[in-house]
Amino acid sequence: MREHLSSFSLVNGALAGADDLPLAWRGAEIICRGQWRQDVARAAGAIAALPAGDIAVYSADCYQCCVWLLGAWHAGRCVILPGDNTPVTTARVKALSVALAGDFADADLPGWQEAAPVPLASLDPAMRAVDVFTSGSTGEPGRIPKKLAQLDDEMRAQESVFGQHIAPDALVIATVSQQHLYGLLFRIIWPLVSGRPFAAQMMTFPEELSRAPGTAPLVLVSSPALLKRLPEHLDLTAFAARGQAVFSSGGPLPATASLALRERTGLATREIFGSSETGGIAWRDHPEHPWLPLPGVEVAPTEDGLLQLRSPYLPDHAWFATADRVRFEADGRFYLLGRADRIAKIEEKRISLTALEAALLATGLVAEARVVVLEGARVELGAALVLSDAGRVQLQDSGRNTLVQHLRSVLAQSIERVGLPRRWRFIDALPQTRMGKTTEQDVRMLFEKPRLPQVAATQQLDDATVLTLLIDPDLAHFEGHFRQAAVLPGVAQLHWAVHFARTLFEMPPAFKGMDAIKFQHVILPDAQVTLTLRYRADKQQLNFSYSTGERMHSSGRIVFGAAA
Template sequence: MAEWLPLDRAAVAPIAGRLVAVGGGERRDHAEWCRRVDAWQAAFSARAGLRWALYREDAFDFSACLYGAWHAGKTVYLCGDNLPQTLDAVSGHVDGFVGDMPADRSPLHGSEAEDATFARTPLDEHAARLVVFTSGSSGEPAAIDKRLAQLAREVEALEASFGPGLGDAIVHGTVSHQHIYGLLFRALWPLAAGRAVAPRLFFPEEMQAELAKAPSVLVASPAHLKRLPETLDWSGARPMLRAVFSSGGALPADAAANVQRLLGVPATEIYGSSETGGIAWRRWDGHANAWRALPGVEWRVADGQLEVASPHLADGNWWRSEDRAEADGEGGFRLLGRADRIVKIEERRVSLTALERQLQALDEVAEARVLVLQGARSLLAAVVVPSEKGRVRLDESGAAKFSRRLNAALADSHDAVARPHRWRFVETMPVNAQGKSTIAALAALFRPERPEPQWLRREAEQAELELELSPTLAAFDGHFPQAAILPGVAQLDWAIRFGREAFALPPRFLRMEALKFQQVLRPGTRVNLSLEWLPEKGALQFRYRSEAGAHASGRVLFGETP
């Protein structure tokens, strides 16, 4: 393995032959990386703004851009993605955009100064800064300011803990370097340790093929590790894989067992957060071991909650987490759930963590999340991934009976008010880019996709109904942050669905005709939908109107199954 390269000196001098990135038939070395840093430094130095939002899918150019910005004295804001809503949210905090950005953001390009060279000195670890955003369970991101000194100490702790067993393994990953976990494991740590980084993996088939080519490290999230297909042949990957890392949430026991069985190495979980950086690690060997602190990290349990102090934090103070913990008596600790998940439902204190634990103890449940739905009165809701046994029972009895069965299993420990009143059964939990199930994503499962219709008339070939476009309809999500409108695809979907309720339409959709969208539909509008079925033509005609006039109309053709 190449010599250790401190992060503050990473872009100071090329190291002959040292690889930084591989993939797509390319092998890019440290000398080429330094040239890209020079180009980015020149591009940033030519601009006056101090704060820049960065999103770059390519890990090689991402890290070069990051270092170029630091050497130009800029602060980088990491965007989790380059979607319009994300960029709108960060736009008030930055002076410009760089990387894979829409043209309307006028992004800075490193190619503006390809031939620039600098005789640079090591970075000031306390001056070079980066801003990351928490994914937060509420879905509302918070900006976290990081100094290079914090990131460097964490990288050194990772190498001291795990580096000796990795050697020159290529770093593969399913997580993005735009978030703190991926930034450390797929960008900064490999850069310092002399390990090449491969392009991000999106599909299990890619993972199976790439891990079998050379000594490898896999950086993943629980969401990806829970979905390793047993139908794929992992025998080629097993002798090559030196470590599997997981972070972003707890890895379920069955997923950990599958990782070891399919990939041949136990999963190493990293516990931490955007605020704290890495805190501790544990490795599965048939059961979940206690957490062990990373080098330099101190911990204690105060009033039942975990507190930590480490060089990964912004200061030397103790940081109190919202995780309940207990010492294991052998130098480690065990986590006991979140202390901040106690809610009040009609004056009763309810532990969401305890409800989830009880549900997951049932044979029919593989995974469960409980949340509070706000409304005229607050109530509890549960999102459940059934086990194989549970899936059979759900298919046999239906969702209503199955939810009553699960509800009854909680009756001995919780009264009716303190048990879930609404249920959703899903194949997998919805996750964001970091592999976390946010409250916003879970709550969206309970939001109606369509309004409740008020039927004004229903005849053999004509029907009319009135729809109240509530702002809470899921169809308004993301269309658009500045001023919500009802998407045309939703209007078409509603016309077909309500048409099937009103008439015996043929099963096969053929095509659309004469589709017109005249005025946008906004939340709060009361709209009239008229439907006419023309059986001789196999056509369903629809028209949306309100007090403002016509909004949309069209014709959908159907046919029998071929």
């Protein structure tokens, strides 16, 4: 018989649940709460033996993280949860004068197995339980403390909303890390307060959805990073047969991805809206529906039309104003209208980056857009775009320059000319963190001066490989030229020919010479040119030519041989 949910309160810590109640699956192995209690008692003993202070925990294994987490709490310590264990992050954590437990290089506590166990007692709900870090999407990550009662109350409230539709023994599987607040709440805290087991290993590839351990129903805790990139050919039959719920958070989930998953599995994706600072705020299960506040959360608009809230998951009961623009329905639900804090000042004009992105999406040529401020000799805007099918066709048929001019002309109908993006990147996907967030820093890196052109298409002929190259005006080779006079240097054309040839053909390592090199017509910024490569293995000779239609830009032969 299932225990009453009150017994699973976080206040009971590792004392909650019968010994034979499954807590986690690691591969095909089931770890029950009895074994977990013993591990927590040893981890608490290991931590208690350290000097007083916080404990930083990192582990790729969710069960190990759960043991360290509860061990620290039973030892009266707060857990610092960094998002990763890279050398830079590890150094930042060490600077906080904390001990390191888990998968850190030179961890103070790499394991708990040899420690003497200590008796376990109930926990103080007012204790500072964890410090998590914001995503740092607009700057340096911020440190956010959370009390034990905040974690407990939030996930017991979520259980009251979603738990009635999920089997008591459903297995929680995930594609997100427990090192971030969303993953911590849904991969560890929710299973602990609901009595459901969780999978210790995080799923990395979509194909793993059909290989979840056991036979129990499944709850998928995921993010847009995976859900919007599920391959069309992927067979989701096995997952659909066991799946009872799909959750997504960490960033906006495109409507197309939500509806496609519903069509393929019959499951509505439950999106959770919130932040590290606020915890969960609201949820919805259809991309066209308004957001419904979670239990206990009060929401209202500010005088400026921004979302504000009062919540038991905040440090106090004061109203907390967000930077999210909002429109309320009469029944208290609301629609999000974009961020209000994404305002750039360009030549004394205030430009809404959110409005620019919305206008780009409205063209039908863009599937995803991110506009960022680029600091340099002058402040300008850069647009990183994932094109829609229609946009890719136009890029292929009309060329990069024509597409950029068309997008600029559309934007100019609603945006002051000074606020139009000057630099453009057409990419396959926006850079994302493991939580599905796209940070300003990662997008800005896309605009660092490239040294190679973008390959728009590749065609294999009987005796040659033909590449269609987009000549970005921001290429480093154009640096220092006046825009009207910039031409692509011949040395760059030679370098590109060799670079791309080495990715396509088996060629000797050493350069031996050049022959019949001709430069006939210049290659200008924003051009779309064809690079034709032929390699004669018998002569160890690469033949190359750059052309636009019938116009030949350059051609020649390059000879290779063995290293001296």
